[in-house]
Amino acid sequence: MDTKVINGNRSRPDHPPGCFEVVKGVADWLLSRTDVRPRIGMICGTGMGSVPGMINVRNEFAFEDIPHFPVSTVKGHAGKLILGFIGSVPVMCMKGRAHYYEGYDIAQCVLPVRVMKECGVTHMMISNAAGALNENFQVGDVMIMKDHVNFLGLAGVNPLRGISDDRFGPRFLLTSRIYDKEMRQMAKQAAKELGYESQFHEGVFAMVGGPNFETVAECRMLRMMGIDTVGMSTAHEALAGHHCGIKVFAFSIVTNKCDMEYDSGYHISHDQILASGFRMELMIRMWISTIISLLSAELEKTKS
Numbered sequence: 001m002d003t004k005v006i007n008g009n010r011s012r013p014d015h016p017p018g019c020f021e022v023v024k025g026v027a028d029w030l031l032s033r034t035d036v037r038p039r040i041g042m043i044c045g046t047g048m049g050s051v052p053g054m055i056n057v058r059n060e061f062a063f064e065d066i067p068h069f070p071v072s073t074v075k076g077h078a079g080k081l082i083l084g085f086i087g088s089v090p091v092m093c094m095k096g097r098a099h100y101y102e103g104y105d106i107a108q109c110v111l112p113v114r115v116m117k118e119c120g121v122t123h124m125m126i127s128n129a130a131g132a133l134n135e136n137f138q139v140g141d142v143m144i145m146k147d148h149v150n151f152l153g154l155a156g157v158n159p160l161r162g163i164s165d166d167r168f169g170p171r172f173l174l175t176s177r178i179y180d181k182e183m184r185q186m187a188k189q190a191a192k193e194l195g196y197e198s199q200f201h202e203g204v205f206a207m208v209g210g211p212n213f214e215t216v217a218e219c220r221m222l223r224m225m226g227i228d229t230v231g232m233s234t235a236h237e238a239l240a241g242h243h244c245g246i247k248v249f250a251f252s253i254v255t256n257k258c259d260m261e262y263d264s265g266y267h268i269s270h271d272q273i274l275a276s277g278f279r280m281e282l283m284i285r286m287w288i289s290t291i292i293s294l295l296s297a298e299l300e301k302t303k304s
């Protein structure tokens with residue numbers, strides 16, 4: 001049997017999903033098919049669908065055509081990986097994502113993030129659609145993440161679980177500064193410059209496993225815990241990005257309020273969430289474009 005030792009750990013036979021050799025192989029596969037050397041990686045969830053339209057596209061791949069890439073089965077998630085430029089900034093952009101609730105192993109869910117790192121990405125922008133727990137948030141608002149509660153991670157459904165490979169990052173990771181302060185500042189500055197300030201907040205996101213929406217008791221618990229928005233993605237991607245040294249920025253697009261009252265008759269559906277996200281696409285596009293202009297000066301400084 002082919003077993004080998006990585007970091008003092010005896011690995012399982014063959015390559016476990018998302019191990020370094022697989023990630024490197026996928027990155028090499030992509031880099032041999034494009035001349036783009038991306039610096040910014042983007043994961044576009046619901047409501048960020050117009051952002052890929054800003055890209056001067058050089059190459060586009062369907063997720064299903066990329067070896068080992070998890071394929072999205074959710075309506076509204078196109079499942080395309082785009083390489084190109086926004087202005088002069090080389091980007092690698094996922095139009096849609098695969099979620100843990102679709103049945104993937106958590107390591108498979110973050111494979112694209114690790115591939116981004118191996119392709120040269122230094123900064124990452126992640127978005128999701130989320131329900132608002134904070135009473136001051138309205139549908140159509142945006143919440144910049146300053147922190148998260150990763151319920152899956154806390155329960156051990158963690159992409160850092162398993163054999164520790166230093167080529168990704170350390171065994172024991174400090175996560176108290178997971179969301180990059182400079183990028184958060186740029187995002188707030190961009191919202192101010194565009195006159196969007198009243199719709200933008202900073203707060204704490206909670207990732208739950210989904211795919212069901214939360215019960216009233218769960219929503220009340222989350223609010224009591226000081227959580228502002230809740231959704232079914234992002235925290236594991238942010239964790240994997242931070243682990244491998246990428247500067248991470250993430251935000252929630254508030255597509256609905258959470259149901260806090262029994263027998264309220266309030267209804268949440270994926271189609272409503274898609275419609276709310278769609279209404280915000282123009283604003284998000286302008287905002288992301290402004291953040292990227294602000295970021296491009298910093299990227300110039302660290303060009304290799």
Ligand SMILES: O=P(O)(O)O[C@@H]1C[C@H](O)[C@@H](CO)O1
Nearest residue numbers: 045046128129232233270273
């Ligand atoms: O990929 P995101 O997190 O934006 O997708 C949202 C959250 C759930 O996956 C689903 C619920 O409607 O859409």
